[in-house]
Structures are given as structure tokens and as C-alpha cells.
Amino acid sequence: MGLTQGQSSQSTSKDTAAVTHNACSKNTFELYPYHLLLVAFVASIYGLYHELYGVYREYASRHSKHHHNMYFASSQPSSSFTAIEEPPTPESNCTKSVFLPYVHKFKTENIPLVKVTIHAGDDNVDIDMPVDTGSTGLLIGAPLLPGIDPNAGTRGWQYLSSSNIVYVGRYLDLNLTFHGANGATAETRVPVLVVDKSWMCPWYDPSKHGFECPSGPDGQEPVERDVGGITYMGVGFGRNKNAEGQRTATSWGNAFLNIHAINGEPVGSKDIKAGYVVSTKGIQLGLTKKHTSDFAFMNLDRGVTHGRDARDWAMPRMQFRVNGRKSVPGYALLDTGIPQMYIRAEDDMPIPEVIIKNPKAGTPTVHRVKNGTSIAVDFGTVIGGRLGGVKASYSFVVGKESLMAPSYVVPGRQEPPPYVNTGRNFLKGYSIAFDALDGRLGFQPVPSYQSNL
Numbered sequence: 232m233g234l235t236q237g238q239s240s241q242s243t244s245k246d247t248a249a250v251t252h253n254a255c256s257k258n259t260f261e262l263y264p265y266h267l268l269l270v271a272f273v274a275s276i277y278g279l280y281h282e283l284y285g286v287y288r289e290y291a292s293r294h295s296k297h298h299h300n301m302y303f304a305s306s307q308p309s310s311s312f313t314a315i316e317e318p319p320t321p322e323s324n325c326t327k328s329v330f331l332p333y334v335h336k337f338k339t340e341n342i343p344l345v346k347v348t349i350h351a352g353d354d355n356v357d358i359d360m361p362v363d364t365g366s367t368g369l370l371i372g373a374p375l376l377p378g379i380d381p382n383a384g385t386r387g388w389q390y391l392s393s394s395n396i397v398y399v400g401r402y403l404d405l406n407l408t409f410h411g412a413n414g415a416t417a418e419t420r421v422p423v424l425v426v427d428k429s430w431m432c433p434w435y436d437p438s439k440h441g442f443e444c445p446s447g448p449d450g451q452e453p454v455e456r457d458v459g460g461i462t463y464m465g466v467g468f469g470r471n472k473n474a475e476g477q478r479t480a481t482s483w484g485n486a487f488l489n490i491h492a493i494n495g496e497p498v499g500s501k502d503i504k505a506g507y508v509v510s511t512k513g514i515q516l517g518l519t520k521k522h523t524s525d526f527a528f529m530n531l532d533r534g535v536t537h538g539r540d541a542r543d544w545a546m547p548r549m550q551f552r553v554n555g556r557k558s559v560p561g562y563a564l565l566d567t568g569i570p571q572m573y574i575r576a577e578d579d580m581p582i583p584e585v586i587i588k589n590p591k592a593g594t595p596t597v598h599r600v601k602n603g604t605s606i607a608v609d610f611g612t613v614i615g616g617r618l619g620g621v622k623a624s625y626s627f628v629v630g631k632e633s634l635m636a637p638s639y640v641v642p643g644r645q646e647p648p649p650y651v652n653t654g655r656n657f658l659k660g661y662s663i664a665f666d667a668l669d670g671r672l673g674f675q676p677v678p679s680y681q682s683n684l
């Protein structure tokens with residue numbers, strides 16, 4: 232899912248908090264001094280890259296009239312910059328970790344939920360919280376948190392492009408307790424957008440409209456939504472665009488990366504390795520050797536706010552084949568928030584499409600990738616413009632039932648770089664581990680899937 236955010240000008244010291252060196256992994260550059268040279272070189276290119284990217288973003292936000300599900304992806308840089316192949320990180324000493332089982336059995340149709348208590352003023356509010364790896368940041372309807380002063384916080388808004396929903400409210404830093412298996416707990420503190428108003432607003436332009444949903448182009452009135460049921464937790468990475476006022480689509484807005492106590496005892500970066508495993512069973516918060524030794528890891532490019540927070544990493548690199556024809560490398564999103572896939576190819580790579588009657592409200596018709604189209608995706612690191620070191624692969628035929636196949640496939644506007652959002656069924660074939668400390672993404676084949684091959 233794509234979230235765009237804004238707020239009135241104000242920031243807290245938390246925004247600039249840096250993650251300091253810690254004992255969870257050794258500094259690889261101490262072991263390999265020659266990498267320093269490479270790093271210095273890459274850093275200088277990277278500075279340039281960021282400047283160019285800033286210009287590109289300006290351009291993209293002013294020229295893009297298209298704010299559908301891939302709003303974020305459409306402004307991804309088509310940079311040829313690739314991750315440095317670093318030597319493998321020595322094993323971690325960090326042993327703190329908590330498993331959060333999902334409330335319900337994992338299903339294609341439903342977003343997974345975990346049990347959370349939100350500490351809001353004098354109230355402790357229990358919520359079954361959706362886990363969305365396709366966005367970052369928390370949204371909670373104000374009526375759910377009556378203990379919070381209606382005037383507290385910094386005004387802000389968010390726009391969820393996949394569903395055309397605008398949320399307006401106030402940002403507050405709140406403490407949350409996650410409830411794990413066998414009574415275990417993990418506490419986190421993150422900024423939350425406490426939502427006062429929300430609209431269904433298909434014509435919303437995040438670069439212009441800010442805190443309001445205006446009337447539509449044909450004079451349509453915005454449809455106001457009930458905010459009493461809004462609960463939303465984005466825990467994805469690589470989703471931020473370094474936009475001013477983008478407060479929570481960052482590592483410091485990710486509830487899973489800011490754990491400060493486990494079972495009531497304070498934990499720091501010496502005890503818990505920032506990161507998490509996502510599977511069809513639940514979430515393992517905090518990476519340990521025990522929980523990740525069977526994963527194959529690929530390196531991630533640095534995220535756009537990596538300079539402010541070293542836990543910020545870009546979306547993983549991938550390359551796909553459609554009916555056997557190979558794309559150039561692009562970006563992937565492994566999104567627990569949706570059952571379908573989104574796919575976008577570069578200009579000269581056709582993806583067979585059909586136009587069907589829209590099964591939901593909105594436009595009368597929608598585009599779908601044609602049944603019978605075969606899609607294969609490889610995940611790995613890009614070196615010299617090519618995808619190498621493939622760590623996970625899968626394929627399916629659109630419309631044909633198979634375990635990892637998404638419920639349907641939506642084609643995107645033809646535009647570089649290629650992009651794929653796998654949807655949540657990816658987890659039926661692979662568990663994934665996001666290592667925010669060392670900038671890696673790991674894949675572990677799901678045993679039952681492998682034995683069915």
C-alpha cells in the first residue's frame with residue numbers, strides 16, 4: 232500500500248535520533264579496512280545521487296497526476312546505484328526476541344493482526360492491530376483513544392493511495408505493548424497519527440490538498456468516513472521519500488524497530504538486534520542467530536533517510552520475467568497489506584492486459600493482467616546493472632491456482648524502473664527477515680511449500 236504523509240511544520244528531537252554503534256554486530260570495516268576506500272568513494276557518489284533524486288522528486292511530484300496504489304513506487308529513482316557487497320556480518324550477540332503470533336490463521340483475504348495495548352493518557356486500549364509491511368507508520372481513530380486530550384499533538388495528514396483515503400489528525404508519541412506467546416511482551420514508543428477526520432477522496436492530490444479533501448472535478452462532495460474503527464500499523468521499510476513533513480514513514484516511525492523493553496525489562500541496542508521475521512505464523516521481533524540461521528540474506532541499498540537513521544534501507548531489488556521475457560532490474564515490495572499483486576514494466580515490455588468491470592466501487596472498469604500470463608520473480612542484489620546473487624525466486628500463472636499466486640494481478644503504467652508488489656501470498660512460500668542493523672533481507676523457504684513442489 233502507498234502512504235503519503237504531511238504535518239504542520241514542527242519536529243521533535245526523536246526525528247533526528249541517530250542509531251549508535253552497538254554490540255549486536257561487529258563493525259565490518261574494522262575487519263576489512265580496504266572497504267573504507269570503497270565506502271568513501273560510494274559516499275561521494277551517493278551525495279550526488281541524493282541531490283539528483285531530490286530534483287527528480289520535485290519533478291515527479293509536480294508532474295504526476297496519478298496517485299494510485301503505486302504512488303510511492305512511481306517516484307522511485309531509476310538509479311543504477313547498487314548495494315556494496317560487504318563481507319558477511321559476524322554472528323550477533325543479541326539474544327532478546329519476542330514472538331507475536333497472529334490473532335487469526337493466515338489467509339489470503341485478510342491482513343494479519345497482532346495483539347497490542349496502546350497506552351493513551353489514563354487508558355490502556357487493547358487493539359487487534361493490522362500488520363502492513365507495505366507502508367510505515369501508525370493510524371488510530373481518535374474515538375478509540377478517549378484518554379487523549381482532543382487538542383494534544385501536532386496536526387498532520389496521511390494519504391493511502393491504494394484505497395484513496397485521506398486521514399487528518401494529530402501526531403503524538405505513544406507507548407505500545409505487543410503481546411507475544413506465553414505472556415511475553417515487547418514495548419515500543421512511536422509517533423501515531425490519531426485520526427480526527429477521514430475521507431474517501433479519489434481526486435486527492437497529496438502535493439496540493441494537505442489537510443482537506445476538496446470537491447471533485449465534477450463537483451462531487453467528499454465522502455466522510457467513520458474514524459471510530461481506524462486501526463492501521465505500517466511496519467514496512469523503503470517506503471519513505473525523504474519528503475519534508477514526512478514524519479512516520481521512516482525507521483523511527485516503525486513500531487517494530489523501536490522496542491525499548493521486553494517482558495518489562497529495558498532493552499537497548501546491545502540486547503536486541505533491530506529487525507524482524509515475518510511469516511504466516513506471526514512476527515519474531517528482534518533478530519537472533521537462532522531465528523535467522525536458515526535464511527539466505529541479500530544486501531539492501533541505503534534508504535533515502537539513511538544519513539539520519541542508519542536503520543533506513545531501500546526496497547529490495549528484483550527482476551521479473553513475463554511469459555519468459557526478462558525485465559531490467561527493479562524494486563519489490565513484499566506487502567502483507569494486500570492479497571493482489573501490482574506489476575509495472577519499463578516502456579518497451581508489454582504485459583498482456585484485459586479490462587474488466589470493476590468488482591468494487593469506483594471507476595466502472597479496471598485493468599488486470601490477463602489470465603494465463605506467466606510471471607516469475609527473482610530477488611537479489613544488483614551488480615553492474617544486473618541482478619546477481621539471487622536469494623529467492625518464485626513463479627506462477629495468472630488465474631491458475633497455486634500457493635504463492637496473488638489473488639489477481641494489476642498492471643501499472645509502463646514506466647521505469649520495473650516494480651512488483653507481491654502481495655501477502657509471498658509469505659506462503661518464504662518467510663522474510665528484515666535486518667535493519669546490517670541492511671539485509673533474508674528469505675527462508677516455507678518447508679510445507681517446498682515439499683509440495
Ligand SMILES: *[C@@H]1O[C@H](CO)[C@@H](O)[C@H](O)[C@H]1NC(C)=O
Nearest residue numbers: 254255256257321322323324
Ligand atoms: C559478544 O560477546 C563477547 C563476550 O562478551 C565479546 O567478546 C564479543 O566481542 C561480542 N561480539 C560482538 C559481535 O559484539
Ligand SMILES: *[C@@H]1O[C@H](CO)[C@@H](O)[C@H](O)[C@H]1NC(C)=O
Nearest residue numbers: 350352405406418420491492
Ligand atoms: C513510555 O515509555 C517510556 C520509556 O519506557 C517511559 O519513560 C514513559 O514514562 C512511558 N510513558 C507513558 C505515558 O507510559
Ligand SMILES: *[C@@H]1O[C@H](CO)[C@@H](O)[C@H](O)[C@H]1NC(C)=O
Nearest residue numbers: 585587599601602629630631
Ligand atoms: C481468471 O481466472 C480466474 C480463475 O479461473 C477467474 O476467477 C477470473 O475471473 C479470471 N479473470 C479474468 C480477468 O479473466
